[in-house]
Amino acid sequence: MNEKNIGKINGFLGLLLLLLCAAMTVISFNQFVLSENFIWLLSAILCALITILLLSGLTIIQPNQAKVFTLFGSYLGVIKHEGFWLTLPLTIRKTVSLRVINFNSDKLKVNDLEGNPIEIAAVVVYKVSDTAKAVFGVEDYKEFVHTQSETGLRHIASQYPYDNFNNDYEISLRQHSDEVGDELTKDLQTRLGLAGVEIIEARIMHLAYSSEIAHAMLQRQQAKAVLAARKVIVEGAVSMVKSAIDQLSTEGIVELDEEKKAQMVNNLMVALVSEKGSQPVINTGTIY
Structure with missing residues (x-):
């Protein structure tokens, strides 16, 4: 499921229409009371329904936020532009943050390429780029990021030695943190593309041998x-x-x-x- 924009108009224009419909409801109901003509009653009911529909279509989008809209189980689209908007009524909305999120992984105990047990942790900086995938692609995209980040960190740590003592390897975890961070970023981007997440940066923040060695x-x-x-x-x-x-x-x-x-x-x-x-x-x- 890919992200798409939903139709919208300025919310203040929608608010003006809502007030007009509310006024028409009151006027029609007063005419019904005075004339007892059921046409005015039907008009009042219709205007009241339109007022309720317009009211349910009003929404506010905060800066760096998006709202995903569904109607009776169907995905309609998303609004990313901040402001006050009038969109389709009777929709269910889920707010998704578009802000940059900083995530620090736990210290993991893994084996490096040479089999030495090491402790490693990373900092991952990411943001949501596709709200549809973030909401509907996975159960909880934040939890998904945490789990996949630890999996990716374990995978990358096992591909390189902790240190290059004998110059047998081109890259080591301790001496080439930038190169390892770039590889970790690529690996995480591949893993987290399903959740509509963009990895901005991933870097090793803790690296040490395990206490026993x-x-x-x-x-x-x-x-x-x-x-x-x-x-x-x-x-x-x-x-x-x-x-x-x-x-x-x-x-x-x-x-x-x-x-x-x-x-x-x-x-x-x-x-x-x-x-x-x-x-x-x-x-x-x-x-x-």
């Missing part, structure tokens, strides 16, 4: 950080040692054979790479 994963992250730092230190030390030996040889400060070069490289590498401060030993020569 959090300590072990923290140690793994710390070890990776230490390893990366040591790699940088070693690369810098090698460059400095090479530069020192080349400068000593170029300027002729000291003549070094291969054995002395190896010893100097060893001493410099220990001094530069060691985490503790080194104690220099000064060779003063042989004492007799």
Whole structure:
């Protein structure tokens, strides 16, 4: 069922017609009382019925709201334009909000691509774009959004690893939140199209390892950080040692054979790479 607009006219014009019909009802009834002519009574009854019908056709639409109209079980249409309107009488109306809605999912415990248990939650921003589908396509579109959002979040979380430790994957949940959010938005839009809902944005708002593996994963992250730092230190030390030996040889400060070069490289590498401060030993020569 697709959304369609229902016919309407300005409500103040309808109110004017209602007052005219009400006045005609009073006038016709007074003429019947004075003349006892049943034609005036029929006229009064007809005007009264028209007045009641006009009264039931008046409706007010608030900003960023819509009203869906049904008549004896048949879908007639929707009014989205704010204001005071006169439309078909005797209809049943259901108000649907067109405002942007912010929904925070519960923290879910799921397994990532590598099977690690993680905690994840998301914020979903959406609004109703098709009122007919929102009202008639599902039982309760808000509840439908909540349920499908959790289902979609579980699905997306299982498609990526929590972290990309060994660069085996292009995208990870922790390092590529924007890319993961875009995929979550697309997935939810596919799931919620049935309810006439437009997903404006979906982003991960909470991400953490589950408590049973959090300590072990923290140690793994710390070890990776230490390893990366040591790699940088070693690369810098090698460059400095090479530069020192080349400068000593170029300027002729000291003549070094291969054995002395190896010893100097060893001493410099220990001094530069060691985490503790080194104690220099000064060779003063042989004492007799």
